[in-house]
Structure formats: structure tokens, C-alpha cells
Amino acid sequence: MKVRVAIIGGGPAGLMAAEALTARGIGVDLFDAMPSLGRKFLMAGKSGLNLTHAEPLDTFLSHFGEARGHVENAVNHFPPEAVREWALELGTKTFVGTSGHVFPKSMKAAPLLRAWIRRLKSRGMCVHVRHKWIGWDEAGALQFETPDGLKTIMAEATILALGGASWPKLGSDASWVPALKQANVNVKPFEPANCGFNVEWSDFFKERFAGEPVKAVALTADDIRTNGEFVVTEYGVEGSGIYAHARTLREMMKDKGEATLRLDLMPDVPLEKVIARLSKPRGTKSLATHLKKTVFLSGAKANLLRECAADKLDDVDALAGAIKSLPIKLTGARPIEEAISSAGGVSFEALDDGFMLTAKPGTFCTGEMLDWEAPTGGYLLNACMATGRTCGVVVAAYLKAV
Numbered sequence: 001m002k003v004r005v006a007i008i009g010g011g012p013a014g015l016m017a018a019e020a021l022t023a024r025g026i027g028v029d030l031f032d033a034m035p036s037l038g039r040k041f042l043m044a045g046k047s048g049l050n051l052t053h054a055e056p057l058d059t060f061l062s063h064f065g066e067a068r069g070h071v072e073n074a075v076n077h078f079p080p081e082a083v084r085e086w087a088l089e090l091g092t093k094t095f096v097g098t099s100g101h102v103f104p105k106s107m108k109a110a111p112l113l114r115a116w117i118r119r120l121k122s123r124g125m126c127v128h129v130r131h132k133w134i135g136w137d138e139a140g141a142l143q144f145e146t147p148d149g150l151k152t153i154m155a156e157a158t159i160l161a162l163g164g165a166s167w168p169k170l171g172s173d174a175s176w177v178p179a180l181k182q183a184n185v186n187v188k189p190f191e192p193a194n195c196g197f198n199v200e201w202s203d204f205f206k207e208r209f210a211g212e213p214v215k216a217v218a219l220t221a222d223d224i225r226t227n228g229e230f231v232v233t234e235y236g237v238e239g240s241g242i243y244a245h246a247r248t249l250r251e252m253m254k255d256k257g258e259a260t261l262r263l264d265l266m267p268d269v270p271l272e273k274v275i276a277r278l279s280k281p282r283g284t285k286s287l288a289t290h291l292k293k294t295v296f297l298s299g300a301k302a303n304l305l306r307e308c309a310a311d312k313l314d315d316v317d318a319l320a321g322a323i324k325s326l327p328i329k330l331t332g333a334r335p336i337e338e339a340i341s342s343a344g345g346v347s348f349e350a351l352d353d354g355f356m357l358t359a360k361p362g363t364f365c366t367g368e369m370l371d372w373e374a375p376t377g378g379y380l381l382n383a384c385m386a387t388g389r390t391c392g393v394v395v396a397a398y399l400k401a402v
Contacts, residue, residue, distance in 0.1 A: 003029040005395060006142055006155035008133045010037030011171070012381060013367025013388035014161030015116060016078075018125045019086075020392025026399065027124035029153075031144060032171070033132035038113045039170040040163070044381065045109025051087060052080040053378040054096045063379045065247070067372035070348045071383050077393075078386035080378070090115040102378055133162070135179030156402070157362050157395045161388060164342035164368040165190035172368065174342075184359045186347040192339035193373040194380070195246055196238035197259075197330040205307045210234040212300045218267035220325075221245040221259065222252060227267060232300055236330065237261075244375050247343065250333060263326040265301050274320040287313060295323065304328075341380055343373040354394035355387065362398070366391040 005021055007014045010032035018028045030037075044050070053060060057079055061068050084094045084102060092112045093105045104112060121127070131144040131151065142153040163172025177187050215229040219241050228241025245261065252259035266274055277294040291297045297305070305313065308329075309322035336342055346365045350357055355370075357363045367384045374380045 001151070002154045004155070004399070005029065005157050005159065006031060006153055007159045007161060009161030009163060009367070011161060011163055011367060011384070012041055013384045014159065015120065016385040016388030017159045017161060017366060017392040018120050020389045021396055022120055022123035022125055024396045026396055027126070029126045029128060031128045031131040031133065033130065034171045035129050037117060037127065040167055040172065041113055042109050043167065043170060048103045048107040049109040050101050050103060050376070050378045050381065051094060052083040052102045052382040054080055054100045054102050060379070064372065064374050064383065071372060071387060074386040074390040075383055078389045080382060083382055083385065087112060090119065133176065135182065157364070157398055159364045159366060159391050159395060160369065161367045162369045164345055165336050166192065166339040166342045168337055176369070180346065185357055186350045188344040188347055188371045190336060190342045190344035191250060192333045192336040193246055193343040194243040194340035194376050195338065196233060196242060196334040197236050197249060198332045198334065199236035199328060199330060202307060205303060206234055209300045209303060214300050214304070216267070217241065218264035219245060220262040221248045224248055235334070237328070240376055243340070247373060249330060253332065259330045261328045261330055263304070263328060265297060265323045265326060266295060271320055271324050274323055275316060278316045278320055297323070340376060341368060341373065345369045345371040347371050355391050356394070364391045364395060
């Protein structure tokens with residue numbers, strides 16, 4: 001079987017590549033190992049589908065860290081406003097929620113995905129599900145494992161949008177890595193990105209507070225401070241406030257075997273005022289009551305002090321210091337299978353400026369299989385779609401040139 005463009009992977013990056021190509025009158029064949037498309041996209045919809053983030057573009061791009069230079073051009077051509085316009089074209093109105101998060105008004109992913117796939121099919125996208133790509137044959141043809149046996153496809157251009165290594169049950173299992181390495185493509189090892197971390201909680205704390213949110217705190221790792229929130233889990237900590245520091249915490253663990261995250265439980269109150277409040281006569285009141293009445297700490301926040309600063313509770317200055325800088329010792333990252341996304345993947349050194357593999361001309365890579373990471377909050381999804389769109393535009397030009 002011969003096709004003009006083969007897109008392998010039916011997530012947001014692959015579908016957006018198909019969007020760019022079919023909008024230019026170029027039909028595509030999209031292959032996916034799963035029985036249906038967009039499974040991680042639908043999973044993201046369970047928490048409302050955070051499509052992008054409404055903020056100045058320079059601020060938006062700053063969240064990509066070292067990878068900014070590699071994704072900036074793609075995001076410039078498909079910024080947050082363009083994401084919202086695209087969704088509206090497909091009948092999905094969006095709104096800006098707290099802290100700039102952009103969601104569909106329906107808070108659902110399924111209607112948007114259905115409308116998107118319907119439009120792509122009407123424009124010339126042919127879908128082949130249950131087609132698991134296993135590499136190339138000696139002639140350079142794509143090979144797929146299917147329910148009907150091995151299939152071989154020749155394509156004028158190929159876009160690989162195979163995802164990273166998180167949520168393998170939904171399709172992104174990194175099984176493509178051996179094929180690319182065999183083709184002499186540099187692939188960086190995968191690591192959990194937006195992930196939780198292990199903490200050795202006491203049995204009491206674990207049983208009493210697992211599942212409880214800790215809100216309105218400041219989190220600091222290696223002198224990087226952010227405001228946010230997280231959730232206490234049976235195994236440790238999880239949530240957006242933790243994800244924002246995941247990369248830093250991973251690097252600290254590589255260097256020292258462990259990492260310390262510091263919490264400011266009262267980020268809007270200076271240390272001196274905390275000391276003054278705690279210095280009020282306690283009388284016969286218990287520490288729990290004193291903390292609640294003077295500094296308004298109770299529940300998980302108050303018990304974090306007992307858990308992580310038990311030796312500081314009897315001295316006002318030491319207790320205030322713990323409230324403003326409470327050390328949480330992390331012993332490891334959660335498994336990559338549990339992570340929202342992954343770091344690592346195809347090195348940008350293996351690609352030209354249009355995301356084409358220099359070792360495999362005519363083959364392009366996009367989305368989360370590239371070696372970049374971004375925090376949750378719409379950054380990851382926006383950039384996946386942006387790099388997919390760029391791949392589609394570049395492939396359209398490539399087909400004209402060959």
C-alpha cells in the first residue's frame with residue numbers, strides 16, 4: 001500500500017498535523033495502535049480539559065525552560081488565542097478560569113474531539129486503528145502489526161506523533177524507541193515529568209490526611225519559589241504545585257539521591273508577624289488550638305508541622321521558622337506510568353529546524369515524543385498541538401519540493 005502522508009499517532013499532535021495538511025488540500029492516512037483516537041486527550045477531559053493558558057506570550061513561553069528555543073517558533077504560529085479560535089470553529093466555546101487556565105465551557109473533551117475528527121475525515125483524513133508501528137523494513141517502508149497480520153506501507157512523508165512514556169495504557173508506551181535508535185536517532189531516556197513524589201509519612205499522618213489538599217502555600221526547591229497547592233497522598237505529595245518543581249526535584253535527586261522541598265505555610269505573612277502571633281499567651285490551650293487561633297493553621301497544614309518539624313514545636317522562634325520554611329524530604333519520583341507527562345525523547349540535535357530527522361529524510365517527529373517538558377496548566381497541550389501544526393505545514397512544503 002502506498003500513501004502520500006502517513007501520520008502515526010492519533011493524539012493532539014498527530015491530529016493537528018493532519019489539520020494543517022488537510023487544510024492545504026493534502027489527504028493523509030493516520031495510523032494508531034489503539035482502537036480509537038485521542039485517548040489521552042479524553043483522559044485530560046476528565047478534569048475539564050485545560051486547553052491552554054491565557055497570559056502574555058513571552059510569559060507563556062518562559063514555562064518551557066531550556067526547550068523554549070525549540071518550541072518557540074511553533075507556539076508563535078499557534079499561540080493560546082489561536083487554540084481558542086480553533087476550538088470555537090469546532091463549536092466549542094472556551095472561558096478563562098482561575099489563574100489563566102482556559103477550558104471548554106462544557107468542561108468536556110469528547111464533543112470537541114468528535115467534531116475535530118469529523119472535520120478531518122471530511123477533508124481527506126483516512127483513519128487506520130489497531131495499527132501498531134514497529135519500524136521500517138529494509139526498503140524503508142513502514143511496518144505495522146495489525147489484527148490481520150503484518151502490513152507494509154510506503155509513504156512519501158511520515159510524521160511520527162507517538163507520544164512519550166506516561167499513561168502507557170492509553171497508547172504512549174515508548175515502544176517506538178528501539179526502531180528510532182536502530183535508525184541512529186538520538187533518543188534521551190524517558191523520565192516522569194509532571195509527577196508526584198514519595199514521602200515517608202508516619203502511619204497516623206498517612207491514614208488521617210491522605211487525599212487532603214494543602215492550599216495557599218509557597219513551595220521552594222533549589223531557590224525556585226512558586227505559589228500553589230498540592231495534595232497529600234498515601235505515598236507522598238501530588239498536584240500542580242509539585243509538578244511546577246518536578247524537573248528541579250529530579251535533578252536534585254540525581255545529585256544527592258534525595259531532595260528537600262520547602263513549604264511556606266503562610267506565604268502572605270512575614271516571619272516577624274508569625275512570631276508575634278505565636279507569642280500570644282497560650283495558657284492551657286493545646287498546641288493545635290493555639291495554632292488555629294493565632295496563625296489559623298489546622299488540618300493537614302498544622303499536622304505537617306508535627307510530621308516534619310516535631311523538634312521545633314516548643315520554641316516560638318523555631319516554630320515560626322518552620323511555618324515559613326518547612327522541609328519536606330522527598331525520597332523519589334513516582335513511576336513514569338503514573339506521571340501526567342514525560343521528559344526525554346527524540347533529541348532536538350537529531351532534527352532540523354522543521355522537526356525532520358536528519359538520519360531519516362522525509363520522516364518528521366512531533367509532540368511529546370520530543371525531548372522537552374512543560375508544566376500542566378495548558379502549556380503541554382498547546383505546545384503538542386503547535387508542534388504538530390508546524391510539522392504539517394513543513395511536510396506540505398516538503399512534498400512540493402520533492
